[in-house]
Amino acid sequence: MTVSRVINNSGHTSREARERVEAAIAKLGYVPNALARGLRFKQTQTIALVVTDITNPFFTTVARGVEDAASEQSFSVMFCNTDESQGEELEYLNVLVQKQTDGVLLVPASDSVESLTFLKSQATPVVVVDRRVSGFQVDTVRCDSEQGAYLLVRYLIELGHRRIAALMGPRAVSTAIDRSAGYQRALAEAGLDDGQHPVLHDSYSQKGGYRMAREVLSSSQLPTALFAGNNLIAVGVLRALREVGLRVPEDISVVAFDDIPESLVMDQFLTVMTQPAYEIGRRATELLLDRLCGEGPADVQEIVLPTELVVRKSAGPPRPLA
Amino acid sequence: MTVSRVINNSGHTSREARERVEAAIAKLGYVPNALARGLRFKQTQTIALVVTDITNPFFTTVARGVEDAASEQSFSVMFCNTDESQGEELEYLNVLVQKQTDGVLLVPASDSVESLTFLKSQATPVVVVDRRVSGFQVDTVRCDSEQGAYLLVRYLIELGHRRIAALMGPRAVSTAIDRSAGYQRALAEAGLDDGQHPVLHDSYSQKGGYRMAREVLSSSQLPTALFAGNNLIAVGVLRALREVGLRVPEDISVVAFDDIPESLVMDQFLTVMTQPAYEIGRRATELLLDRLCGEGPADVQEIVLPTELVVRKSAGPPRPLA
DNA sequence: CTGTTAGCGCCTTCAT
């Protein structure tokens, strides 16, 4: 029809016809069907963000960056929560492929290659966000967890701490692995790697942090500082410490990866290694959309954004032994 | 084709044919095209959640409830941030209609009827979430902001406060209107409505709260208590108070609508009127999906969920005059 | 400048 030409401003149409069509469109409230269009073009102008839990403010902020960058280029975003489950992740990816999602931003639930091979087999572009996947060449946007943790723990060591516990996220998740590695490196460099330093793993949640803190506190030899694997863990840790009556930083120091958004907390108390969450979302989306247009660099990109040490009040020199 | 029958388990197929098809599917990694299916059935199994800002933990939690309820019934969810802009809202709704979204969960940016009439003209089911829209019969899931505010302010009055400032969200937003009304009712009931009580409006954000608090603090006659219109406002308020050196609750009391998720904050300090955010998302989604199946009650539903007063540490008796 | 044809991938209907 001439209608199509009018709507897309393509080809030539007489003024008279164009006006008649526009009038009809207005009168009928006609809205073009993007499904049919997508069917023809094999392009839906939709991408997906698959995260483990949108409730974590880090991912919320990433999501906001994604949404902003996507809508700038007229893309819509679908959100999926996997709850760190590889099974859920695969199920979502399947649905997304069925729905002809143009591309996926994936925070992988585990270090498995399965999801990525599936997407590859379906020719669906992916950008991996926040985490690494070993044994697979994919575009990735993340921070350097190893280096960040290293610097954070070195900061503790410089304050004088000699016994530091690491309260990390799930053992299978790359960020937890890398942060542990950075922690170990800092210890080793200071000649403190006696194999006695407690490294615990639990979920990236307030509850996980609470449980790990309680466990560390029940051990015979208390550390003078705790390194929390992320923001939620830190909150659980602080709660446990308060329950036991330990003051921070007087009795024990605490540092963490990931900040808590300043809009949510009245006193910025925690000393942290922040990641530019919004920027991560933005950059990942821009890279993905570049890929969709066939633009962008030819080779696989591994974009590593800088972290930043933000010194606040939760860490100080170790308490002198009584 | 027979293929379709196999995939949908419909009609009769011989075992032999079925097996041959299944083998081919596995070998080719075939995934059915939901676009084409949607085109035929006029059903995409996708709904949308349009909020003002996913970064606000209240909406994040709502979103989580939505996602969980939707995926239970095999629906996917698209997310859109309007930033309280009616224009953005309409633009998103247009895109959503184009994409044949089956239904919309809408947190209206303003009290305008425009978005709802548009959706109605397109026969797209909506459930309004969190806010009211006047002059339009729509399914709604929200809390009673008026009553919640009334109880919260009454609590302050019972503590002995006689001069209470209200630091509210945008003047055009129903929750801000209702919370102001509840505040006024509590004052009136206590015979305190002398028209002198400060009621300010700004954005539902930490910055807005900060600005309003600074303004109130610069007035000649200080209130003894502040009522913050939501959680983010409360954070800004507390920050402003701290800056000025006022202690809470010793020097001044603060209460707020909306909690901050306990996973994010180490000391639950703020006395608040909480809303069951997750439940709001869940119920709204269930209602919407019922509508889509043609189930559910015939008449327009207005589901009002209970709020709960959570007394913590940020409010106490007014400070005796020096 | 405008209309026709054809096909994107699916499924309902009807025939075989």
Place this chain on the structure above:
DNA sequence: ATGAAGGCGCTAACAG
């Protein structure tokens, strides 16, 4: 039990 036809709404390519 299976295949063929046709149409959901759209547009590229080709008539007219």
